[in-house]
Amino acid sequence: MRQSTIIESPSTFSFTDNAFDTNSFNASVMNTYGRFPIAMEKGKGCRLWDTEGKEYLDFVAGIATCTLGHAHPALIDRVTQQIQKLHHVSNFYYIPEQGQLAQWLVEHSCADKVFFCNSGAEANEAAIKLVRKYAHTVLDFLEQPVILTAKSSFHGRTLATITATGQPKYQKGFEPLVDGFAYVPYNDITAVENAIADIDEGNRRVAAIMLEPLQGEGGVRPGELEYFLKLRKICDENNILLVFDEVQVGVGRTGKLWGYENLGVEPDIFTSAKGLAGGVPIGAMLCKDFCAVFEPGNHASTFGGNPLACASALAVLETIEQENLIHNAEARGEQLRVRLRAIANKYPQIFTEVRGWGLINGMEINADIPLNSIDIVKSAMKQGLLIAPAGSKVLRFVPPLIVSEAEINQAVDVLESVIAQMA
Numbered sequence: 001m002r003q004s005t006i007i008e009s010p011s012t013f014s015f016t017d018n019a020f021d022t023n024s025f026n027a028s029v030m031n032t033y034g035r036f037p038i039a040m041e042k043g044k045g046c047r048l049w050d051t052e053g054k055e056y057l058d059f060v061a062g063i064a065t066c067t068l069g070h071a072h073p074a075l076i077d078r079v080t081q082q083i084q085k086l087h088h089v090s091n092f093y094y095i096p097e098q099g100q101l102a103q104w105l106v107e108h109s110c111a112d113k114v115f116f117c118n119s120g121a122e123a124n125e126a127a128i129k130l131v132r133k134y135a136h137t138v139l140d141f142l143e144q145p146v147i148l149t150a151k152s153s154f155h156g157r158t159l160a161t162i163t164a165t166g167q168p169k170y171q172k173g174f175e176p177l178v179d180g181f182a183y184v185p186y187n188d189i190t191a192v193e194n195a196i197a198d199i200d201e202g203n204r205r206v207a208a209i210m211l212e213p214l215q216g217e218g219g220v221r222p223g224e225l226e227y228f229l230k231l232r233k234i235c236d237e238n239n240i241l242l243v244f245d246e247v248q249v250g251v252g253r254t255g256k257l258w259g260y261e262n263l264g265v266e267p268d269i270f271t272s273a274k275g276l277a278g279g280v281p282i283g284a285m286l287c288k289d290f291c292a293v294f295e296p297g298n299h300a301s302t303f304g305g306n307p308l309a310c311a312s313a314l315a316v317l318e319t320i321e322q323e324n325l326i327h328n329a330e331a332r333g334e335q336l337r338v339r340l341r342a343i344a345n346k347y348p349q350i351f352t353e354v355r356g357w358g359l360i361n362g363m364e365i366n367a368d369i370p371l372n373s374i375d376i377v378k379s380a381m382k383q384g385l386l387i388a389p390a391g392s393k394v395l396r397f398v399p400p401l402i403v404s405e406a407e408i409n410q411a412v413d414v415l416e417s418v419i420a421q422m423a
């Protein structure tokens with residue numbers, strides 16, 4: 001029998017008392033995250049402070065999201081101005097900020113058209129719907145379009161995007177999954193050729209290949225140039241759309257504005273979200289004119305492209321240009337990798353590889369030892385450094401793009417002392 005219980009809990013959380021009350025939080029917030037027992041209270045630049053006043057160097061950045069760090073004046077000013085003027089209206093009307101943002105994105109990418117939504121998963125959903133619409137209309141022989149995605153990929157948590165995600169752990173318990181997806185190992189061109197040959201039969205055909213230019217969640221695994229060049233050729237020869245999920249790697253993080261610029265190829269469709277508005281929720285699905293086949297009524301989002309989110313993204317993009325943050329991502333990333341490699345070389349029994357582009361970097365832990373990424377993440381947190389796991393065996397470093405040379409050194413110093421204690 002279902003019972004409704006009234007849980008006695010304080011009506012307000014005290015952020016001034018020393019201990020944050022995790023019990024009353026857990027009494028009402030759904031249990032979907034394995035949270036660390038700390039609560040953040042404020043941030044500035046690459047630093048965060050918890051409710052006990054402890055300071056952290058933030059190399060998580062809300063998972064590659066706080067492009068400008070915390071409390072950046074450019075974002076504060078723009079959000080303040082916009083919310084005082086107009087924060088939300090329906091897409092029934094033209095939204096000037098949305099037009100300006102779309103124009104900036106089109107001028108600074110291979111895309112011609114943009115659709116706005118609120119998250120990475122939603123942007124990928126839009127891309128999946130666009131692929132299907134294109135398959136059903138332009139490639140009108142296609143009744144059963146299939147989208148190939150990569151094993152170890154991550155594309156989000158909606159039903160279609162967990163299906164696109166090539167990791168069974170995200171799909172388990174949510175079956176039946178969505179039809180029309182198949183998986184290939186990443187960076188393996190023969191596997192793509194074989195999959196196309198296997199799948200194509202009558203009305204069932206590969207309509208798109210959807211990949212991350214660098215796999216983020218799946219272990220910070222960069223795409224290989226030669227693989228992507230061949231992939232582009234296969235797509236062109238077979239009328240297959242090439243879709244890139246740039247949700248984590250886009251907006252300057254890799255030391256280029258878009259992740260695909262590291263691979264020498266252009267996608268037909270790509271998605272952006274995390275870092276695009278620096279932590280204000282936004283998602284975008286961008287494509288070339290030839291496949292921009294949505295018509296009025298085909299797709300929509302209530303919040304998508306609202307004035308507040310678009311103004312925030314414009315502030316982020318203008319600041320990236322003004323403060324030369326793409327160059328900073330490249331230089332600081334190089335500095336970080338050199339220092340992480342020195343640690344890996346010093347402790348070869350613990351670390352097997354350091355890899356990444358710009359300011360998305362991973363450090364792989366030896367598969368043969370019991371140590372997991374979460375163990376190091378917890379120890380580093382105690383020492384005041386925030387880093388994120390990317391699966392059980394990879395440490396992920398995704399600081400804000402404003403990170404300084406001194407902050408990189410400080411972070412690696414902390415990591416080094418954490419590892420020295422563990423070794």
Ligand SMILES: *Cc1c(COP(=O)(O)O)cnc(C)c1O
Nearest residue numbers: 119120121154155156216247248
């Ligand atoms: C985070 C992420 C997503 C999902 O984004 P949400 O905003 O959490 O829906 C999709 N793809 C990639 C590559 C991501 O890193």
